[in-house]
Amino acid sequence: MRYFEDKVKGATLTRSRPFHKNDNRFVEQKNSSLVRAYLRHVRLDQRAQTDKLNQLYELMGVYYNLFQPVLRQKTKLRLVDSTGKAHYYRNHDRAQTPFQRLVATGIVDDSERSKWQSLYDRTNPIALKQQIDDLLHALLVSSKY
Numbered sequence: 001m002r003y004f005e006d007k008v009k010g011a012t013l014t015r016s017r018p019f020h021k022n023d024n025r026f027v028e029q030k031n032s033s034l035v036r037a038y039l040r041h042v043r044l045d046q047r048a049q050t051d052k053l054n055q056l057y058e059l060m061g062v063y064y065n066l067f068q069p070v071l072r073q074k075t076k077l078r079l080v081d082s083t084g085k086a087h088y089y090r091n092h093d094r095a096q097t098p099f100q101r102l103v104a105t106g107i108v109d110d111s112e113r114s115k116w117q118s119l120y121d122r123t124n125p126i127a128l129k130q131q132i133d134d135l136l137h138a139l140l141v142s143s144k145y
Helices: 002-007 025-039 047-066 098-105 110-122 125-142
Strands: 073-080 086-092
Touching (some): 025 125, 047 110, 098 110
Antiparallel strands (some): 073 086
16 A cells, blocks of 8 residues: 555555455455366466356356355354363354345445346346356366366
8 A cells, every 4th residue: 555655646445454364255265166166276378268267257246146145154152061172153144145135235226226136137047057057168178177
């Protein structure tokens, strides 16, 4: 931030707070569960592969934000028994999609919400998942993995 204050006027720190390197943990966990779980560590170095990967990201964004519910942990209780062994009890909230969670916060204006709702209404999740699988197969075949 000190470097960019002089170079770019009006620059502000937006992604994380100083000395809180885990602020971005919800985004970073998706790199492992979505990107690497599907593509593994395949080298994609051709222009056609990049185009397919961009299409894949777009489709996966719709699929996982609108149709895949996520559990969030609300509380975590640590109890130690008489032998000194710790037991953890976790309490999760109701499973919701990221879109449902965002709408529940009330920070999305009606026009944006209706845009996403219409996308949800006109999208067939089974056909969308099939498109994702087809693109993944094409990417893996083109990389000779």
